[in-house]
Amino acid sequence: MMDRLDKINIVILVGLLLITAGMVTQHEITAKKQDRPESDAGLVLKKQYEKKIAENAETYKEVINLQKLGHYAEALTKLEEIIQSHPEKAQAYIYKAQLLNSQGNLVESIKMYRAAIEMEPDFVDKKSPLFVGNTVLKLIPEARSKLNREKKLKPGDKMITAALDNIYYLQRRIAGGCE
């Protein structure tokens, strides 16, 4: 049997529930879309990517032109200058990896791809326009067979082991999962 205090408590509870429900409902009705930028997070992200790609095109214009002309050594020198002044820019390591690959330096190229991906996980995110996974995967079979051959010749070589480790790291990252 409820006494007077129980009844008061129930009334207070119902009152609090009604007030809370009323406030939440009013907030939902009146809240405008522009007050909730998070609801457009997909659009915001798309614009961020577009801005980043445009910035990269501007920053690395000279490097890209030199690369197109086949002047790899000069492009690398220019790239080193950019890396010196902006070591935080992960895209530089992607270009460096491409240039090193063009020069036939597959092992260093793989190392640079790893450096880039460790700095910017979007490079291995299939949903990102920055995704480079397919390009890297094309390099891996050749690099791996070359390194495995070298490993047989020099079994204790730490450089070869480290290079193979870079390949396995890239394979794991590109495979996806929850990292």
Next chain:
Amino acid sequence: MARILDLAVITGILLGIGSVLISYFGNPVNSGICISCFLENLAGSLQLHDELRMSYIRPELIGFILGAFLVAVKTRRFKVTGGSSPIIRFFLGFFIIVGCAVFIGCPIKMIIRLAAGDLTAVAAVLGMMFGVWLGAKHIKAGVFLDREKNLPKINGYIVPALAILLLVFIIMEPAFIKEGRTGPAALHAPVLLSLALGLIIGGFAQRSGLCITGGFRNFFLFKETTLLSGVIAFFVTALVVSFATRQFNFGLNGQPASHLSHGWTFLAMVLVGLASVIIDGCPFRQIIKAGQGDIDAGITTLGMLAGAALVISWSMRSTSAGPEFAGKIAVLCGLIFCQIVIINYRTAGKRV
């Protein structure tokens, strides 16, 4: 017994099918169902850590709790108990997630990874089995946490109510709930499919009591194979579905969300196995029990959530490059904590 056996096997089969298919429909590869990953995602979504790529409320988690709750209520198994060493359970839950983060996956994901051909999970299986065996030895030697007692029903409704609140957050998308648009957070199956899968598996897991560590523990303690049959059914089904959906990739290298530090994987899963035996259930089982009125499991779940937030914020985890330094130290701290608990409760047991 035959009926329970059937239920454990059915739950195992459902887990096997569901965990692989949910990856096919959008969840991260080899991580269709993973309690530690899901809790890390939830912690990010609640802004308990700031890694937006790991921020998403996984509807499966809500489904597990509500499925277990609904079935427990329907079958009159909703028994509200608690009060057994709450702070110890909280920290064991915390350290279980540390162990999972260093391996990169809970025991459920360990089975999924193995069934997908990921040989790096072998060290995890051996580690977890050793941890469970160690725990079982101590149970035989009289190590038990404090006895639980019956509590008023209101206590049992809080965790299911929190699950409903999370569901409301998914529907209403309030600004303080974060959802990553890149990385693992962006990889998810449709919400309704995830929720339905969670409800079904949660319901069956409540009835069967399926638990990965529990299966091995019962076998080591009593040579009892009911739950172990469910674990084996889970593995075999996941293996078949992995092949059927072309997600099977045999080998050590190129496995998603894995690393090659097998020693740390082993040690991390020793921690998970040992701590799970002390608190009576793997992370998945704790979630299910929290839904069916077990307040101790609810406290453990909160500890796991705290762990999920801090493994990201303090880098007490592994990446594809291997375990972070903080992760290694945290695993060792977890094992030290387990040892202290065991030594104390062994002494207490002798006094009684």
